[in-house]
Amino acid sequence: xxxxxxxxxxxxxxxxxxxxxxxxxxxxxxxxxxxxxxxxxxxxxxxxxxxxxxxxxxxxxxxxxxxxxxxxxxxxxxxxxxxxxxxxxxxxxxxxxxxxxxxxxxxxxxxxxxxxxxxxxxxxxxxxxxxxxxxxxxxxxxxxxxxxxxxxxxxxxxxxxxxxxxxxxxxxxxxxxxxxxxxxxxxxxxxxxxxxxxxxxxxxxxxxxxxxxxxxxxxxxxxxxxxxxxxxxxxxxxxxxxxxxxxxxxxxxxxxxxxxxxxxxxxxxxxxxxxxxxxxxxxxxxxxxxxxxxxxxxxxxxxxxxxxxxxxxxxxxxxxxxxxxxxxxxxxxxxxxxxxxxxxxxxxxxxxxxxxxxxxxxxxxxxxxxxxxxxxxxxxxxxxxxxxxxxxxxxxxxxxxxxxxxxxxxxxxxxxxxxxxxxxxxxxxxxxxxxxxxxxxxxxxxxxxxxxxxxxxxxxxxxxxxxxxxxxxxxxxxxxxxxxxxxxxxxxx
Amino acid sequence: xxxxxxxxxxxxxxxxxxxxxxxxxxxxxxxxxxxxxxxxxxxxxxxxxxxxxxxxxxxxxxxxxxxxxxxxxxxxxxxxxxxxxxxxxxxxxxxxxxxxxxxxxxxxxxxxxxxxxxxxxxxxxxxxxxxxxxxxxxxxxxxxxxxxxxxxxxxxxxxxxxxxxxxxxxxxxxxxxxxxxxxxxxxxxxxxxx
Numbered sequence: 001x002x003x004x005x006x007x008x009x010x011x012x013x014x015x016x017x018x019x020x021x022x023x024x025x026x027x028x029x030x031x032x033x034x035x036x037x038x039x040x041x042x043x044x045x046x047x048x049x050x051x052x053x054x055x056x057x058x059x060x061x062x063x064x065x066x067x068x069x070x071x072x073x074x075x076x077x078x079x080x081x082x083x084x085x086x087x088x089x090x091x092x093x094x095x096x097x098x099x100x101x102x103x104x105x106x107x108x109x110x111x112x113x114x115x116x117x118x119x120x121x122x123x124x125x126x127x128x129x130x131x132x133x134x135x136x137x138x139x140x141x142x143x144x145x146x147x148x149x150x151x152x153x154x155x156x157x158x159x160x161x162x163x164x165x166x167x168x169x170x171x172x173x174x175x176x177x178x179x180x181x182x183x184x185x186x187x188x189x190x191x192x193x194x195x196x197x198x199x200x201x202x203x204x205x206x207x208x209x210x211x212x213x214x215x216x217x218x219x220x221x222x223x224x225x226x227x228x229x230x231x232x233x234x235x236x237x238x239x240x241x242x243x244x245x246x247x248x249x250x251x252x253x254x255x256x257x258x259x260x261x262x263x264x265x266x267x268x269x270x271x272x273x274x275x276x277x278x279x280x281x282x283x284x285x286x287x288x289x290x291x292x293x294x295x296x297x298x299x300x301x302x303x304x305x306x307x308x309x310x311x312x313x314x315x316x317x318x319x320x321x322x323x324x325x326x327x328x329x330x331x332x333x334x335x336x337x338x339x340x341x342x343x344x345x346x347x348x349x350x351x352x353x354x355x356x357x358x359x360x361x362x363x364x365x366x367x368x369x370x371x372x373x374x375x376x377x378x379x380x381x382x383x384x385x386x387x388x389x390x391x392x393x394x395x396x397x398x399x400x401x402x403x404x405x406x407x408x409x410x411x412x413x414x415x416x417x418x419x420x421x422x423x424x425x426x427x428x429x430x431x432x433x434x435x436x437x438x439x440x441x442x443x444x445x446x447x448x449x450x451x452x453x454x455x456x457x458x459x460x461x462x463x464x465x466x467x468x469x470x471x472x473x474x475x476x477x478x479x480x481x482x483x484x485x486x487x488x489x490x491x492x493x
Numbered sequence: 494x495x496x497x498x499x500x501x502x503x504x505x506x507x508x509x510x511x512x513x514x515x516x517x518x519x520x521x522x523x524x525x526x527x528x529x530x531x532x533x534x535x536x537x538x539x540x541x542x543x544x545x546x547x548x549x550x551x552x553x554x555x556x557x558x559x560x561x562x563x564x565x566x567x568x569x570x571x572x573x574x575x576x577x578x579x580x581x582x583x584x585x586x587x588x589x590x591x592x593x594x595x596x597x598x599x600x601x602x603x604x605x606x607x608x609x610x611x612x613x614x615x616x617x618x619x620x621x622x623x624x625x626x627x628x629x630x631x632x633x634x635x636x637x638x639x640x641x642x643x644x645x646x647x648x649x650x651x652x653x654x655x656x657x658x659x660x661x662x663x664x665x666x667x668x669x670x671x672x673x674x675x676x677x678x679x680x681x682x683x684x685x686x687x
Contacts, residue, residue, distance in 0.1 A: 002607065003584070003587075003600050003607050004584045005619050005622065006600070006603065006606070006607050006622075007580045007583075007584070008580075008619040008623075009619040009620075009622035009623040009625075009626055010576075010623070010626065010645065010646050011573070011576065011577050011580065011619075011623070012619060012620050012622070012623025012624070012626075012627075013623055013626060013627050013630065013646070014624075014627040015565075015569070015573075017627055017630050017631070017638075017642070018569045018572065018573055018642075018646070019565055019566040019569040020638075021569070021638070021639065021642040021643075021646065021647075022566055022568050022569040022572060023566060023569075024635065024638075024639050025639070025643070025657065026568070028639070028657045028658065029657060
């Protein structure tokens with residue numbers, strides 16, 4: 001079969017398949033607007049509350065709660081964070097609004113290159129560096145109510161920037177714990193990096209349970225290949241051999257490091273550092289080529305974004321003022337580059353809870369887009385205190401309203417979550433969602449219910465359809481089918 | 494000042510403009526879907542002027558097709574036209590030189606299914622192959638269907654797919670590898686694997 005035939009055949013796909021795909025794509029992107037990666041910190045903040053709060057009792061919710069049974073299931077809070085200094089009384093960001101400016105995914109310094117093929121070497125920001133320290137503690141970022149990503153922080157001393165300018169002499173690398181383990185034992189590295197945080201990058205120290213801020217954060221540009229290890233000044237192939245030996249994470253590491261095959265790298269055992277650099281520079285400058293000529297490198301515009309690059313029109317300067325943090329109110333930010341556009345996304349967080357208000361600044365044109373659901377000053381003055389409600393909630397008092405419990409269902413945990421939303425009537429509502437998690441063998445079963453509070457704190461329980469009428473088809477409203485188990489989710493890293 | 498979402502016409506309103514032969518239909522289509530369609534073309538061609546021309550051809554194609562066609566999902570209808578136009582141009586361009594686009598990347602992944610040898614004489618019935626592929630795609634669960642369509646129909650980058658599904662790039666790569674294996678088996682079974 002020829003490529004042209006393949007592509008022509010795809011043009012003959014049944015129309016409904018393409019329609020379903022487009023609708024699925026739109027639906028995913030719409031949902032991700034709410035649950036987006038960029039809001040990890042915001043969501044995290046909200047999660048904290050819940051997790052912290054999933055311990056205590058509160059009569060306020062009780063009045064609106066589903067019937068309480070005599071025999072509630074045992075409670076295992078998903079995450080407990082007893083001492084988070086910046087989180088108190090439902091106010092996640094008290095006095096430290098600027099701390100929310102931390103989760104900038106996909107921002108790269110310098111030029112980003114993308115390669116493909118069996119002999120790919122991913123080139124982004126490339127440094128020659130040595131590890132000065134791997135911090136002993138583990139850090140994590142909750143990415144969903146049931147999943148944390150665990151990291152070790154590696155301090156790197158930059159000997160030379162092979163690609164990318166303006167890097168500090170010492171940079172921090174946040175890598176999965178099993179990646180940190182295989183980095184140990186080598187004197188120097190050539191690494192391809194991507195920047196994940198610019199300032200106040202936030203992670204939670206697993207030992208102390210404290211939120212920790214880092215001035216910046218990098219990650220290894222993973223997938224396929226991006227690390228060459230050196231000992232005694234020459235390439236040490238044992239780095240890749242270690243991958244084969246790592247039983248627990250072999251598959252993941254193979255994916256990250258191109259199946260550990262030395263011939264997939266612009267390096268060979270015994271090559272000196274300068275020989276590898278020379279070869280790498282040649283490849284980058286000539287946009288090609290490893291031996292079989294199948295590597296293609298796509299250039300992206302070099303970008304290093306500062307506030308001056310973003311707010312340069314009158315319109316965007318006004319927005320900059322609007323985005324200034326105030327008491328209990330802050331915007332998260334994410335810078336996103338693609339080959340088509342570069343934008344900064346801002347998302348309003350109130351009392352640590354993510355809202356639907358989003359502002360997009362186009363870096364190329366300086367134009368601004370604001371969602372319809374903008375919160376006014378008066379809105380901010382009249383809010384139900386969902387932080388307080390969550391802090392006092394006793395999850396043991398609630399039963400899943402839609403699930404038929406039986407002895408085959410094993411209770412796993414209950415998680416409460418909160419958000420603010422503007423209703424179709426223009427009023428601001430605080431919404432608390434409770435989700436129950438059960439398992440049956442490898443299957444998982446969930447249930448949920450929603451408490452909706454108005455500005456006076458009066459609450460009622462709404463079914464999903466009723467809530468959709470009030471706030472629209474919102475990503476906060478889950479869409480799983482009741483009493484219909486799904487396969488077990490991906491294992492926690 | 495960019496158009497805000499609130500000012501956009503609904504798909505039904507845009508289709509009505511086409512049916513009334515109102516040329517605002519093109520402007521409204523461009524305002525609502527222009528950037529998206531440009532991305533579709535750019536994923537295939539990796540060339541801005543070519544992608545812009547594809548957009549123009551798409552609008553022309555839509556103008557010719559509506560009426561009589563009344564698409565169920567306007568965006569899907571436009572996507573199909575853009576892809577068709579872009580693919581045609583892609584294969585024309587790739588005869589002259591390698592096209593450094595996501596389409597090239599995604600085709601390279603299919604090396605076990607697609608031959609790079611353009612001298613193969615035997616020609617396939619692409620309509621039948623399209624039917625087989627439709628059947629194969631229907632057999633995939635929603636997530637894998639999305640991954641397949643994103644990668645091989647829309648030529649979306651792995652990163653984009655991972656971001657859409659909120660999974661890691663590794664997961665997408667693994668799913669794609671498994672889908673390709675299954676696809677190869679189906680093609681062999683159907684006698685379409687040449």
